[in-house]
Amino acid sequence: MPCKLYFIFTFLLLSVSLGVSDDDHEMEEFLKREFSLSKPYQGMPSNSFNVPQWEKSGVTVSFNYVSPCHLKDWEMQVHFKVHGQGKKNLNGDGLAIWYTKERMQKGPVFGNKDNFTGLGVFVDTYPNEEKHIEAQKKRYTPRTQRIFPYVLAMVGNGTISYDHERDGRPTELGGCNAMVRNLQHDTFLFIRYVRRRLTVMIDIDGQHEWRDCLDIPGVRLPLGYYFGASAITGDLSDNHDIISLKLYQLTVLRSKKEEEEEEQDVITIPSVDNMELLRLGQSEEGMSGLAIFFTVLFSMLGCIFLIVIGIVVYSQWSESRRKRFY
Structure with a gap:
């Protein structure tokens, strides 16, 4: 079934300058119109989906930016909507926001x-x-089930491949549950990259x-690198609407030494500097129920063995002590 990724136009906000802080470092943010997708898309004909500075590809409407971004610190705010008629487990697969060296190329990763x-x-x-483990009739009770x-x-x-069968667990930096399908209110994704620190936040509760x-x-x-957005449905179906992408340049005050x-x-x-630590933590957190069962089982058998030896x-x-009295 073809992928459905829609870009829905909204009002373009004026450039703003706001004072914010990051780890006690003052910084300012400025909306970068040329890297943002939002109405009225200057120069775009009303009957066309061609957007200046962006390109579309695939079987439905999708865009990725065709000019590289040279911002050292930035923040991307994504207004999106995921909806469809599919019930539980009959929808998929999802959408992605990219900052990559290569311009968009059609492929299997969202x-x-x-x-x-x-x-x-x-x-x-x-x-x-x-679904993969269920199909193989294996027990699936991880401690950190998503x-x-x-x-x-x-x-x-x-060189790193995205592992579909494990939903990206081996290469995941972090994540969170986000019940975003078929909501009646707006949903947002916030991506910030400042001082080599990646922060992702969500606003999906309508608050x-x-x-x-x-x-x-x-x-x-x-x-x-290039900013972009994509989506895929695989054999299922869903609607992935990108309502707006707003990129902000962050001006962060640095010391001379830091510069x-x-x-x-x-x-x-x-x-990622601490990727090995992240993988270690994920492997520990992701211990399956079967592994936990055998760990507990062998621990109990060990205790029983020690008790028997003690007895x-x-x-x-006691027998030796008894014989000494005769």
Whole structure:
């Protein structure tokens, strides 16, 4: 079934300058119109989906930016909507927001190519891992079982593949549950990259309040990559509406020492400083119910073995002590 990704036009906000802080560092934010998608799309004919500075591809309406972005610190606010007639487990697969070295290429990772280079933030609406294990008639009771839809982030260096069968668990930086389907109110995704720190938040409850999703330090993204958005449905169906994409340039005050360090440490390949620690934590948190069962079982058998040995030793000691009285 063809992918459905729609861009719905809304009013364009004027550029603003707001004072915000990040780890006690003052910064300002400015809306970058040329990197944003929002009405009235200057120069766009009313009967056309051609948007200046963006390009579309695939079987339905989708765009990705055709000019590289050289902002050191930035913030992307995404107004989106996921809806459809499919009931539980009959909808999928999700949408993605990208900041990648390559311009959009049709592929299996939420509509984009696999082994991408850069950042992907995914709104995953279908639990492939549960269905895969269920199909093999294996028990699936992980300690950290996800509730879908689920938002997660991944950084790729061109050689790392996205694992569909495990819903991206091996390469996930972090994530959160996000019940975003068929809501009557607006839903938003917030992606901020400041001082090599990636923060993702969501506003899906209709309360106009951001909720933390993930916050990862040590994320290294090069300059000059492309922003984009994509979606895919696979064999299922759903509507993925991108209502607006607003990119803000963040002006962060840095010390002279920090500026010198960043100039010397030029990022050429996307990476995450603490990825090994993240993977270790995920492997521990993701221990299956079967593994937990065997861990408990062997622990109990070990205790029983020690008790039996203790009883035997005590019996021999008691028998030896008894004989000394005769």
